[in-house]
Amino acid sequence: MLRSFVASLLVVVAFHSPLPGVESSAGHLGLQLAKIDADDFRGRRWQVQDFDQPDLLVVAFLGTQCPLAKLYATRLVELEKEYAPRGVGFVAVMSNTQDSIAEIAAFARDHQLTFPVLKDAGNRIADRLAAERTPEVFLLDRDRKVVYWGRVDDQYGIGFARDFPRSFDLKNAIDDRLAGRPIKTPVTRSIGCIIGRQKKADSDSKITFGNQVSRILQKHCVECHREGEIAPFALTDYDEVSGWADMIAETVRGGRMPPWHADPAHGSFANDRSMSDEDKQTLYDWADAGAPAGDLANLPEPVQYTPGWLLPQEPDMVVNVSPEPFEVPADGAVKYQYFRVDPGFTEDKWLRYAELQPGNREVVHHILAFAVPKGTKRGLGAQHGYLVGYVPGTRIEPLPKGWAKKIPAGSELIFQVHYTPIGSPQIDHSRLGMIFADDAEVTHEIVTTSAVQPRLNIPPGDDNYTVTAVQRNLPDSQLLGFSPHMHLRGKAFRYELIDPSGDRSTLLDIPAYDFNWQTFYLFDNPISVDAGSQMLCTAAFDNSSKNLNNPDPTATVRWGDQTWDEMMIGYFHYAVPRGEAKAAAPTMRQRAADAVRRNGRLRVFERIDRDGDGKIARKETPSELHATFDRLDRNGDSILTRAEVEAGE
Numbered sequence: 001m002l003r004s005f006v007a008s009l010l011v012v013v014a015f016h017s018p019l020p021g022v023e024s025s026a027g028h029l030g031l032q033l034a035k036i037d038a039d040d041f042r043g044r045r046w047q048v049q050d051f052d053q054p055d056l057l058v059v060a061f062l063g064t065q066c067p068l069a070k071l072y073a074t075r076l077v078e079l080e081k082e083y084a085p086r087g088v089g090f091v092a093v094m095s096n097t098q099d100s101i102a103e104i105a106a107f108a109r110d111h112q113l114t115f116p117v118l119k120d121a122g123n124r125i126a127d128r129l130a131a132e133r134t135p136e137v138f139l140l141d142r143d144r145k146v147v148y149w150g151r152v153d154d155q156y157g158i159g160f161a162r163d164f165p166r167s168f169d170l171k172n173a174i175d176d177r178l179a180g181r182p183i184k185t186p187v188t189r190s191i192g193c194i195i196g197r198q199k200k201a202d203s204d205s206k207i208t209f210g211n212q213v214s215r216i217l218q219k220h221c222v223e224c225h226r227e228g229e230i231a232p233f234a235l236t237d238y239d240e241v242s243g244w245a246d247m248i249a250e251t252v253r254g255g256r257m258p259p260w261h262a263d264p265a266h267g268s269f270a271n272d273r274s275m276s277d278e279d280k281q282t283l284y285d286w287a288d289a290g291a292p293a294g295d296l297a298n299l300p301e302p303v304q305y306t307p308g309w310l311l312p313q314e315p316d317m318v319v320n321v322s323p324e325p326f327e328v329p330a331d332g333a334v335k336y337q338y339f340r341v342d343p344g345f346t347e348d349k350w351l352r353y354a355e356l357q358p359g360n361r362e363v364v365h366h367i368l369a370f371a372v373p374k375g376t377k378r379g380l381g382a383q384h385g386y387l388v389g390y391v392p393g394t395r396i397e398p399l400p401k402g403w404a405k406k407i408p409a410g411s412e413l414i415f416q417v418h419y420t421p422i423g424s425p426q427i428d429h430s431r432l433g434m435i436f437a438d439d440a441e442v443t444h445e446i447v448t449t450s451a452v453q454p455r456l457n458i459p460p461g462d463d464n465y466t467v468t469a470v471q472r473n474l475p476d477s478q479l480l481g482f483s484p485h486m487h488l489r490g491k492a493f494r495y496e497l498i499d500p501s502g503d504r505s506t507l508l509d510i511p512a513y514d515f516n517w518q519t520f521y522l523f524d525n526p527i528s529v530d531a532g533s534q535m536l537c538t539a540a541f542d543n544s545s546k547n548l549n550n551p552d553p554t555a556t557v558r559w560g561d562q563t564w565d566e567m568m569i570g571y572f573h574y575a576v577p578r579g580e581a582k583a584a585a586p587t588m589r590q591r592a593a594d595a596v597r598r599n600g601r602l603r604v605f606e607r608i609d610r611d612g613d614g615k616i617a618r619k620e621t622p623s624e625l626h627a628t629f630d631r632l633d634r635n636g637d638s639i640l641t642r643a644e645v646e647a648g649e
Contacts (some may be wrong), residue, residue, distance in 0.1 A: 014177040028130055028149040029186055033059065033140060037123060038093075038118040041105040046091075046118055048144065054089030055142050056177055057339060060168070061153075062117075063096045063134035064103040065233040066193035072135040072152045073111040079152075080115055081175055094198040095120035095131065123197045125370065139173050139183075148173035150188030157191050161546040173405040194250065196243030201290035208294020209238045213286050215239065215300050216279045220258045223395070230361065236302070238293050241461040245291035249284050251502030259517040262507040271397050271483070309353050310396040315433030315646065320344055321356070321367060321415045327430040328363045334419040336561060338522035341413045343376070350404040352437040356390035360428040365418040365563070368389045369432055372562040385411070386448045389430075391485070391518040399480070402443035402528065404436075419562070446480065451537040451570040454599050458489065458566060459602040463544035467568055471535040475576055483507050483571035484537075487563050488508050488515055490548040491542040495570060500532040513539075515549065515563075520573075537570030559599040601628070605645050614642045 036048040051057050060076055065137050080090040092113060094104050108117045109346045120126055129138050129146065139148035153165035169188045176183040207213070215223070217235045219292060225235035235241050236487075251257040258273040286292070306313055318329075331431040340395060356593040358364035371385040387405060417430065453469035484493040498504050508521055547552040551564040604625070608616045618638040623631050 005478075012146040015032045015220050018510065022277060028138070029145050031129055031146045033125070033128055033138075033144045033146075034522055036118075036453055038120055039554060040116050040118050041108060042100050047115060051091065051144075054084075055087040056174065057089045057091065057140040057144065057173075059129065059138045060090065060092050060137045061095060061131045061134050061195065062092050062107070063094065063193055064107040064194070066101045066134045067191045067232050068156055069134040070107075070111065071156050072352065073107070073113060073533055076137075076153055077112060079171060079174075080323075086178060088174055088178075090115040091237060092117040093120050093131075094118065095126040096243050096440070097123075097198050098196050098240050101418070107375060108330055112370070123195070125628075126140065126195055126197070131195060133190050133194055135191040135192050136601055137170050139170065139177065141177070148179060148183055148186050150190050151561060157548060163551065178522050194247045196246075199245075201292035201526050202332070203287035205286070205292045207282055207286045207289060208292045208297040209241060209286070210294035210296045212282050214238075218281070218300055218303060220273065220275050224304070238296060242291040245287040249287035252280050252283055258402070259519070260512070261514055261517065261519065262521055263511055266506045266509045269522070270524045271395065271520070271521045277474070309357070309433055310437060311353050311356055311397075311433055312396070313435060315355070316436050317343070317434045319413065319432050319434075321369075321417060321432060322428075322431040324418075325359070325427045325526055326419070327420055328360075328419045328426040328428060330425050331421045334421060334561060336418045337419065339415045339417065342414070343411070343413055345407060345409050345411055347409045348439070349407040349409075350437040350439060350442045351387060351407055352399070352404045352435055353435040354388040354405075355395060355433045356388055356394075357431050357433065358390060358428065359430045360426055361418050362422050362429055363422045364390070364430060365424045366566070367418075368416040368432055370414045370416075371407040372414055373408070374410055374412050376412070376414070387413075390430075390514050394518070397481075397520055397522045399446070400575075402437075402441055403446055403480075404449075405440050405442075405446045406581070407648055410512050419564070430450075432536075444478070445581045446572060446573060446575050447477075447581055448573050451535050452535075452541070453568040454559045455558045456541075456557065456566050458541050458567060459541045460554045460556060461544050463542045463546055464491070465541040465543060466603070467539055467541075469537045469539075469568060469570060471570075472574075474529050474533045474535060474574070475530070475577050475580070476531045477529045477574040479507075479523065479529050480573040480575060481520055481522040483518065483520045484508075484510060484539075485513070485569040486513060486539060486541070487553060487566045489541040489543050489547060489557060489566055490539070491547070492540040494572070495572065496527065496536040496538070498534040498536055499530055499603055517628075528576065535570065535572060537568075539568045541566060558602075601632070601645050602642070605642060607642070609642075616640050 034048065036051070038047050055501070058079070059078070060072075062073060075091070076090060080088075086092070092115060093457055094117065099119070104117060104119055116269055118125070125131075131138070133415065135152060136144050137150065137152055141147050148170065152170045154167045154169070155162050155165040169185060172181045172185065219234050222230070225231040225233065227234055233240065233244070236242070248257075253276065258275055260273040260482075262269060262272070264274070318339050322337070326337065328334065349599075354369070356367045357371055358367065367390040369387045369389070371387055384414075387407070413432070415432070419428065449471060451469035451471040453467045456467065458465045478647050482495055484495075486493065493510045493513050494506060495508040496504050497507050500559060541557070541558055543550060543553060543555075547553070556564050559565060605616065608621060616639070618626065618633070618640070621640075629640055
C-alpha cells in the first residue's frame with residue numbers, strides 16, 4: 001500500500017497550498033493557447049504547430065522543487081502512456097524564474113518524463129493561460145482552447161496523501177472529451193506552489209533581502225531550508241528565494257510556516273519556532289514590493305552547520321542501523337524491521353546528543369533506538385533503554401550541561417524501523433550518530449517515559465473521540481519536555497501535571513496536532529516535579545470525512561503499528577540526579593511493551609470471536625493458543641472474555 005504520508009510531503013503541509021479564500025472559477029475555460037515559443041532543456045525551440053497532431057493537448061505546469069509537482073510528474077507519465085495512442089498529447093511547462101535549465105534537465109531525467117519539457121522564460125505561456133500554480137493542468141481541444149483546468153486528481157493535498165485518488169479529475173475530463181460528451185467537471189481546485197513569476201522590484205523599498213529578509217529566514221527557516229536537509233529547496237541564495245517570495249508570504253500568513261503547534265497560553269519553550277508579527281509583516285511587505293535584493297554585500301554571516309548532520313558537532317561514533325542497505329518493496333505493508341548492533345562498549349557511556357538519520361526519507365516513517373543487555377529479545381519486549389527516535393519533524397535540541405542518557409557497558413543497540421512503500425522499489429541505509437559526555441561531567445540522568453492509552457475504539461465518523469492516559473508516581477525530577485505521538489486521525493493533545501496535593505496545571509496544549517511535525521517541545525527551563533505527581537494526557541481523534549488525512553472514515557480504529565491504525569502515547573522526558581534513575585517510574589518501553597502485547601492478544605481474540613459477543617470458548621480456540629488462553633482465563637470457566645484479555649499481563 002502506498003504510504004499515507006510520503007516524506008516529500010512533509011513540507012507540503014507548510015509551503016504548498018491554494019490561495020486563501022479563493023475558489024476555482026470558470027474564468028480559464030475558453031482561453032486559447034495560440035502561441036508557443038519556448039526552448040526545452042536540450043535547446044530545441046518548440047512552436048505551437050509542433051503540437052498540431054494530437055486532438056487534445058494536456059499542458060501541465062510543473063516546478064523542479066515543488067513536492068506535489070514531483071509526485072504528479074510520475075502520474076502524468078502514466079497518463080501519457082495510456083492516452084497518447086488515443087490522440088492525446090502532453091507537454092510540461094516550467095515557468096518558475098528560479099528553475100534553471102540544469103535543474104529542469106535533472107527533473108526530467110529523474111522522473112523519466114517522456115513528453116516535451118519547456119522552459120517558460122518570462123512566464124509567457126503561464127500568462128497566456130493564467131496559470132497560477134504547480135502542479136496545474138490544462139486540457140486543450142483541437143483549437144487549443146481550454147476545456148478543463150485544475151488538478152490531476154485528489155490524492156495529494158495540503159498536509160495529506162491518500163493511498164489512492166478518490167477523484168480522477170484530469171482522466172475523467174479526457175474520457176468525457178474522447179467520448180464526445182460534455183466534461184462533467186470542467187474546473188477543479190489546483191493545489192500546489194505559486195509559480196515564481198518575474199517581477200519588477202520596487203527600487204525604493206526599504207525592505208530588502210540583503211537587509212532584513214535574509215536575517216529573518218536565517219533565524220526561522222534555514223535550519224531546514226538548506227542543502228541536504230528536509231525542506232525541498234534552500235532559502236539562502238537571493239536568486240532562489242526571490243522566486244518563492246509570494247509562496248513564503250502566503251504560508252506564513254496562513255500559519256503553516258514556521259511549523260509550531262503549541263498554544264502560547266501554556267508553557268515557554270526553548271525551541272519555539274513562532275515568528276513575531278513584525279517579522280511576518282516584513283516578509284509580506286517584501287513580497288508585495290517585488291522581492292527587492294538590496295545590497296547583497298550586507299548579508300549576515302552564514303550559520304555554520306555540521307556537514308551532513310543536525311548535531312552540534314561531528315559525532316564521536318556512527319553506527320549503521322542495518323548491517324546492509326535494506327530493500328523496500330514498491331508496495332504492500334512492510335512489517336517493522338528490527339536490527340541489532342553490538343557497539344563494543346566495555347564501559348558505561350553517557351549519551352549527550354544522538355541523531356537517527358534516515359538514509360531515504362521517502363520510505364522511512366520512523367526509527368527507534370534502544371540500548372539493552374546482550375541477549376535481550378528484539379522489539380517492544382525490551383524492558384528499558386530507550387535512547388532516541390526519528391519521526392517526521394525531528395530536530396536536535398540543546399540539553400542542560402551535565403545531563404545525559406546512560407548506556408551501560410556491554411549493551412547492544414536495537415533499532416526498530418518502520419518503512420512505508422511509495423510505489424517504486426527503494427533502498428535505505430540509515431545511521432545513528434552519537435556524541436558522548438565525559439563521565440566526570442555527568443550530574444543527571446535523562447529518562448524517557450510516557451502515558452499510554454492502548455484501549456482505542458474509535459467509531460466510524462466520530463470527529464472528536466477523546467481518551468486519557470496517566471503516568472502515576474513520578475519521582476522527584478526535572479521535567480525537560482514532551483513528544484506527543486498519534487497517527488493520521490490525531491486531532492489534539494494536552495499534558496497536565498497533577499501534584500501530590502491534587503493541584504492540576506496544563507503544561508502543553510496542542511489544539512491542532514500535525515502528524516507531519518512530531519515536535520519535541522523543550523522547556524526554556526526544566527520544571528521541578530515533586531515525588532508522587534502524575535502526568536495526565538488527553539488526546540482527541542478525528543475519524544470523520546472532515547479529516548482529509550483519514551484513510552477510511554468508515555472504519556472502527558484501534559491501536560496498531562501502521563499509520564492507518566492509531567496510537568496514543570504521551571512521551572515525556574525528565575532528569576534525576578545521577579544514580580537515582582532506578583527509583584524512576586516505569587519507562588516508555590515497558591508501558592509500550594505491555595500495550596502492544598495486550599493489543600496483539602485482542603486482535604487474535606477478535607478474529608476468533610466471529611459472532612462478536614465478546615467471549616470465546618476454549619474448544620473453539622486453536623490448540624497452540626491454549627496455554628495463553630489458560631493463563632488469561634482467571635476464573636477457570638473455559639470461557640475467555642474480552643475484559644479478561646484486556647486485564648491480562
